[in-house]
Amino acid sequence: MTMNSETNDPRETAAPAAENRPHSSAGSAQASQPTAPQEGRREPAGMASPGPHIRAREFSVYYGAFEAVKKVTFDVPEGLVTAIIGPSGCGKSTLLRAMNRMNDLIPRCTTGGELEFDGRNIYDPRIDVVVLRTRIGMVFQKPNVFPKSIFDNVAYGPRLQGQKKRRELEEIVETSLRQAALWDEVKDRLEDNAMGLSGGQQQRLCIARALAVRPEILLMDEPTSALDPKATTKIEDLIGELRGQYTITIVTHNMQQAGRVSDCTAFLYEGVLVEFGRTRTMFTNPREKQTEDYITGRFG
Numbered sequence: 313m314t315m316n317s318e319t320n321d322p323r324e325t326a327a328p329a330a331e332n333r334p335h336s337s338a339g340s341a342q343a344s345q346p347t348a349p350q351e352g353r354r355e356p357a358g359m360a361s362p363g364p365h366i367r368a369r370e371f372s373v374y375y376g377a378f379e380a381v382k383k384v385t386f387d388v389p390e391g392l393v394t395a396i397i398g399p400s401g402c403g404k405s406t407l408l409r410a411m412n413r414m415n416d417l418i419p420r421c422t423t424g425g426e427l428e429f430d431g432r433n434i435y436d437p438r439i440d441v442v443v444l445r446t447r448i449g450m451v452f453q454k455p456n457v458f459p460k461s462i463f464d465n466v467a468y469g470p471r472l473q474g475q476k477k478r479r480e481l482e483e484i485v486e487t488s489l490r491q492a493a494l495w496d497e498v499k500d501r502l503e504d505n506a507m508g509l510s511g512g513q514q515q516r517l518c519i520a521r522a523l524a525v526r527p528e529i530l531l532m533d534e535p536t537s538a539l540d541p542k543a544t545t546k547i548e549d550l551i552g553e554l555r556g557q558y559t560i561t562i563v564t565h566n567m568q569q570a571g572r573v574s575d576c577t578a579f580l581y582e583g584v585l586v587e588f589g590r591t592r593t594m595f596t597n598p599r600e601k602q603t604e605d606y607i608t609g610r611f612g
């Protein structure tokens with residue numbers, strides 16, 4: 313991993329890099345100092361000083377001539393949960409989708425600057441996008457279960473990867489469903505069509521399906537916005553349990569949720585990264601007035 317001289321090496325600090333070089337209108341934000349981890353939260357074992365898993369430097373995303381994400385610079389720390397917040401249309405989904413090149417599917421969508429995963433340029437033309445999306449899985453706002461059995465939904469990815477042995481598949485399906493806190497609810501109906509599950513169950517099934525291919529990073533775009541409070545709690549608990557084993561990046565409109573589940577937060581406004589840092593610090597003592605106004609509900 314290479315670090316430029318302007319960047320703090322997060323391995324030398326008590327907390328992940330919380331660097332932010334804001335672009336244009338972001339004003340006077342300064343590179344943030346590392347701060348203590350969130351109160352009551354445990355650092356994942358062996359990850360007291362995690363390095364960046366995804367590293368963005370002056371990274372932009374364009375739709376045609378429109379720059380939807382504007383030269384953002386930040387590190388997603390390994391093994392922690394990073395929330396992306398900001399008003400509707402500010403570029404959250406665009407930035408998240410860029411991380412596993414889901415934007416490739418959108419015509420006229422291009423990028424500028426650097427976006428690295430494990431030290432490799434995600435937009436390097438030699439990158440195998442299928443492998444990239446296996447290593448960086450994604451869960452969408454609306455659960456996109458396949459009209460197949462519960463078992464076949466979870467076994468889908470491993471089968472694509474060439475796993476044919478029934479026993480191995482059974483093991484992967486059970487482990488993934490347990491990790492997604494869905495096993496107990498579905499273990500007696502694995503052959504039922506997944507479309508018959510409730511919305512919250514379908515979302516956990518999508519998480520199980522994403523986990524079945526053993527990703528390193530999980531991207532979640534408003535995974536609970538269509539769910540009731542009980543199902544939302546289940547997903548949030550699940551994020552807490554996956555924390556440490558996976559690097560998680562979650563887009564959310566729910567400030568309480570960002571506060572509950574995330575270690576770090578990125579606040580975007582009109583495509584500009586206004587502030588990035590430890591969630592607890594940002595929520596109690598934001599550097600930027602814009603951040604404070606958004607977090608306290610004054611706009612957005």
Ligand SMILES: Nc1ncnc2c1ncn2[C@@H]1O[C@H](COP(=O)(O)OP(=O)(O)OP(=O)(O)O)[C@@H](O)[C@H]1O
Pocket residue numbers: 375380398399400401402403404405406407418
């Ligand atoms: N496929 C597309 N083609 C052209 N412009 C797009 C496309 N997708 C998004 N945009 C534009 O890019 C900007 C950022 O959109 P994006 O969906 O990333 O916002 P968001 O922060 O996720 O919003 P929301 O909270 O409403 O989901 C918006 O101005 C949007 O209109």
Ligand SMILES: [Mg+2]
Pocket residue numbers: 404405406533
């Ligand atoms: Mg969005």
